[in-house]
Amino acid sequence: MAPAQSFLLNTGRRIPTVGLGVYKTPADQCVSLVREALNVGYRHIDSAALYYNEEEVCEGISQWLAEDPSRKREDIFYTTKIGDLFHGYEKTKNAIRGSLEKARKIGYIDLILIHSPQSDGERRHGSWKVLEEAYEAGTVKNIGVSNYGIKHLKELLAYPDLKVRPAINQFELHPWLQRPELVGFCREHDIAVEAYSPLARGQKVADPVVVKIDRHQGPAGPEPRRVRLRPGPRGPRDSQRPRGKLYQRLGPNNVSFGL
Numbered sequence: 001m002a003p004a005q006s007f008l009l010n011t012g013r014r015i016p017t018v019g020l021g022v023y024k025t026p027a028d029q030c031v032s033l034v035r036e037a038l039n040v041g042y043r044h045i046d047s048a049a050l051y052y053n054e055e056e057v058c059e060g061i062s063q064w065l066a067e068d069p070s071r072k073r074e075d076i077f078y079t080t081k082i083g084d085l086f087h088g089y090e091k092t093k094n095a096i097r098g099s100l101e102k103a104r105k106i107g108y109i110d111l112i113l114i115h116s117p118q119s120d121g122e123r124r125h126g127s128w129k130v131l132e133e134a135y136e137a138g139t140v141k142n143i144g145v146s147n148y149g150i151k152h153l154k155e156l157l158a159y160p161d162l163k164v165r166p167a168i169n170q171f172e173l174h175p176w177l178q179r180p181e182l183v184g185f186c187r188e189h190d191i192a193v194e195a196y197s198p199l200a201r202g203q204k205v206a207d208p209v210v211v212k213i214d215r216h217q218g219p220a221g222p223e224p225r226r227v228r229l230r231p232g233p234r235g236p237r238d239s240q241r242p243r244g245k246l247y248q249r250l251g252p253n254n255v256s257f258g259l
């Protein structure tokens with residue numbers, strides 16, 4: 001299988017371009033889901049404390065690695081996120097401790113994001129300091145934010161004690177929501193844009209253009225998955241989480257990793 005495409009971050013580390021999002025994936029399906037996803041070529045899993053499946057995602061990664069000694073931890077990219085209720089220095093410190101404990105079988109976390117800016121400036125600042133400490137301690141390899149607008153990014157970049165700039169801003173971005181100013185700001189500041197909800201949270205799966213483009217791509221029928229997963233020029237892109245239709249949905253995605 002061809003190696004997954006990846007994107008260089010401002011930390012010097014790489015993130016696989018296509019990720020599997022596990023929002024609303026029930027915890028009891030996560031171990032098998034993650035193992036199957038890794039089998040078909042995914043190398044990047046996007047979880048969050050809010051998804052209540054961090055431990056099971058890490059268990060799936062750990063089992064998959066253990067199956068074959070030639071598989072390396074450094075080839076997998078595991079993301080999690082700090083929930084809004086855990087903003088502020090002390091609460092974020094505890095939250096990261098919890099996420100690291102759930103990730104103990106895989107040793108470290110590749111990326112932690114502040115899930116959204118929804119609190120206030122002081123608490124966001126406290127949370128960022130903790131992320132910087134985790135980055136400096138090496139328990140988290142990259143740190144970033146999610147759903148930050150330009151205002152929040154400017155606030156962060158102006159912290160007088162800023163030590164580590166965000167590697168990533170993950171936000172909703174797709175052909176129907178292009179956000180050129182925010183994308184431009186991130187590029188200008190060397191913050192990678194990670195797009196989520198590539199089909200507008202599922203509202204565009206039947207869009208005639210999506211279906212038409214997909215039909216042009218091959219004989220597989222009106223499954224628009226390959227369209228949404230094609231890595232764009234902007235940086236990493238999150239895929240949909242497959243929920244109940246897991247295996248049927250994971251299969252077609254496989255063809256996109258080499259694009």
Ligand SMILES: NC(=O)C1=CN([C@@H]2O[C@H](COP(=O)(O)OP(=O)(O)OC[C@H]3O[C@@H](n4cnc5c(N)ncnc54)[C@H](OP(=O)(O)O)[C@@H]3O)[C@@H](O)[C@H]2O)C=CC1
Pocket residue numbers: 020021022023024046047115146147170171196197198199200201202203205223224225238239240241242243244245
């Ligand atoms: N940081 C953040 O705040 C956020 C992060 N994310 C990340 O991005 C990931 C993906 O986001 P998400 O909004 O789910 O992505 P999508 O835009 O891909 O939407 C997924 C939805 O599309 C439906 N769908 C997908 N393919 C088809 C198809 N071929 N036919 C019919 N329906 C289809 C799914 O249906 P079904 O339910 O049947 O599977 C699901 O309801 C999340 O898991 C998460 O990791 C997402 C949102 C916010």
Ligand SMILES: O=C1Nc2ccccc2C1=O
Pocket residue numbers: 021023048050201
């Ligand atoms: O993190 C998430 N927050 C969301 C809100 C609505 C739909 C998907 C998600 C996520 O994946």
